[in-house]
Amino acid sequence: MAVLLGFFVILILITIWLYWQQSYFKRHNIPYVQTNIFLGGLSDSLLRKCGFFENVMRLYRRPEVADVPFFGFFIFQRPALVIKDPELIKRIMVKDFNSFQNRVTASYDGDPLGKYNLIFVKNPLWKRLRDKLTPFFTSGKLKKMFYIMDKVSSDLVKSVDAKMINDKVEINVRELIAAYGTDVIASVAYGLEAKTLENPNSDFRQVGRRLYTFNFIKGLGRFLQATRPELAKVIGYKRFDDEVSGFMRANINHVMTERAKTGEVRHDLIDILNELKKMDLKDNDGTPISDDVLYAQACVFFIGGFETSSSTQSFAMYELVKHQDIQERVRDEIKEMLIKHNGEITYEGVMNDTPFLQQVIIEALRLYPIVAWIDRECTDPNGYSLEPYSNFKIPYKMQLYMPAYPLHRDEKLFPNPTKFDPDRFSPENKQNMPACAFIGFGAGNRICIGERFAYVQMKTAFVKILKEYRLEPSLSTPSEIGVNSNAAVMQPDKPLLLNFVRDPLF
Template sequence: MIGLTEVLLFCISSIVILYFYLKYNFSYWRRKNIPYIKPNYIFGNLKDMVLMKKTAAYMFKDLYEHKIAANEPYVGIHIFNKPGVLIRDLELIKKVLIKDFNNFSNRFTRMNPHNDPLGSNNLFLLRNPMWRELRQKLTPVFTSGKMKQMFYLVEQIGNKLDEHLLSVPLNKQGGKAFTKELKELCALYTTDVIASVAYGLNANSMKDPNGEFRKNGRKLFNFTVGRAVDFMSFFFLPQFIPIVNATLFTKEASNFLYATIGYAMEEREKSGVTRNDLIDVLLTFKKQNYSHDMIVAQAAVFFTAGYETTSSTMSFALYELSQNQEAQQKLRREIKEELTKSNGKITYDLINSMEYLSIVIQEVLRMYPPLPFLDRECSMEDQNEYYQLDDKLRIPNGMPVYIPIYAIQRDEKYFDQPNKFIPERFLPENRDKLTYNASMPFGIGPHNCIGERLGLMQAKIGLVNFLKNHYVAPNEKTQKEMVLDPLALIIAAKGGIYCDIVRDSLL
């Protein structure tokens, strides 16, 4: 029988072992003689984010601008007790993400394969070699040629957005305007786009905002404390995932996606129609005997990433235009000129010829990159090898590396008045090499966002259809200065984005 003395000795020895283990880990960068930001012994350098005082965008910006990091190409940090590297230098970032991609082809992010097959089997989170195999097979869905083929599907949803806005009663500004929360409004549009172009289905979210597609999408990115814990576990503390039972997709959302994607594939097989879309690729996977979980996971991640990131970009664009009326007028003039030339018809070539629309979106993505950081894990063939980043730093196998996108894109070293909305900075005659390299909202290198073309196309079509009969103006609920939601890992406005939507037809 174990006595009280033995129990006390065990507890004391466990605490002592834990103390020296943590002390050893937290002294890692000091022993390597690498500049590092002093960590908290519980949270490492993530304290404000873990306590939900700051979003990841602000937290990484604080680390990036820390006095110890300010003049360094990189700085040592701690992800809880695990040492990691925050890279600040653009040339080193390109080295990691492009030149030596094979040593950093995996994300540090993890999911639980046992209870979240859709979360762990999708392209965003798969590890090599399966990631490379699927990436090569999915890439043809997103070529410029395929975008041309998909254009009419997206434009159909864009027309429905215009019709929806025109149907809303005018109850403000003397019967000229109405108020909406812009992120949710844009999400109705982008949900319908992804349902159509990816699954060949009509979600009809603008007529039924509580339909199954929108309801399940809303739950996934409803930024509660519970979801914040889930996302923090995925990105920063993988060993915590089984303890909190964190899943990217809830059981209800998983059931919906399995049923919906299964139905879409079955109907496509019956019809024999070829649309050159994601469902056609998934049917090819089925013939090649990929697992059902793997097949559904690809469609699931394109649904979630496709609607959330673009609705975020569109809503932040409308917010900035409401705050910068001169820019909004300039954009609407361009829309009017182009639509006048085409007799009101929105075409693929028209969308891609609109220079000011393009630089407005580039500037919004600079200020509000949907995912504010990139994470990579050092993956060497020999587990005992180190990756030589430069003359001083050797990165061991398994160490996480972070690229603070939001912070870099708001660095005055690369952008004059970085917190100010200035689309003209991206005009060819104004954009220098540093600015070009420092803007990377979709990532760079082989692991960049595969859906970049589709995201940009649906954002452009959505904004043109929004602004051709309406413009946005600030009201009493509009934030004077944007504050980001501390619970949201993907960038989101705290409290939503509210503006007056004023009816004013251009044609």
């Protein structure tokens, strides 16, 4: 009887605590959404009632928070904020970056390639790594490595040509562009030839598929790393499992060792990692760091170099097929660029003389962002005041989320938001857009370090493809395409089939 009584007392206390915790925002006079008392505001995606992107959109569009600059919600029982107002997003991500230096997303010691990569790592180690890696992405360095991208993009055209029957072929562009991205990052960053365009089952491609093939545990682990990273450790989830980690360590270590022996300088990521190896790098608690910090950067560059760019480019190709008039404008621009540069494809031509192509890519990223939202945590021990929006002070370590997907499809910011319209990002229209209404690459000091690299990679492939082919729909081309996975390019059960029709510009 005493045991039963004790059980009920504990149950009552837990219930009281849950309801007290759920009253957090009400007590602080902050607009909020009332959600599942146990799982919080992301319960619909956790219970598989909808995809994660849709869950975030549903939160954003709740009527009780329709016209507020920010609102509260819960991740399980932990209070967090969603920031809706672009001006406030700019304050948090750009102007007052020092108060929000870290991402929520993190890993732990048992997953060193996850813990120490540039996306997950915390400041001040993040800044030391970022400062060292930034030179890899300067215009001068990208110009020097452009010949490699040019070669790989030529291989891309050859692989399409090899499949042609009567000047036409149906291709799964998800796989084609993922193979291209894999070969680019292997060659440009590591000095290796993955040859994925020749062999779609190359070792590098299989690693890429493994990273973005999900089951329940991997999906839950990714979710927890982005929301409650301490719980990812409890279930033993690693961002880079032992097989992927072993593959990357072996390959990168081999190249670094050979490069150190020969003294060869390619001005690529491997050269930078060899420089990092000479530094006395320490973790934020002062403990020395193993070579895993080097392999971690190689891993995250692999992800950024093939998956995110490949996904965006696949979506852009899909929209060009749906909008032949826009495709014609891009092809006309490419033709003019080639005439200006005497028929040669150069770095300057690709980057400076194809502005409309860049607008197409940005518009694709607006409609189909890589992530549903961008996370930050308050790193100011004294908290952060939200005045004049509110007298609430964001407490130390509170999680904040900037909802990229809902923002990009908000009709108040982007009229007719589901329409694919690259002219939204023309110079004259872009200057009237709120600074952080579009956050496809992030914003502020932690903006994607590879943004310029991604543009070169994508635009080079587009120029080579559209110079030779017209993209047209096939009978298998989907009428709509979903965005409920940030691994959109890696869905083998949902091929994105388009027709490549030979139609050279010259």
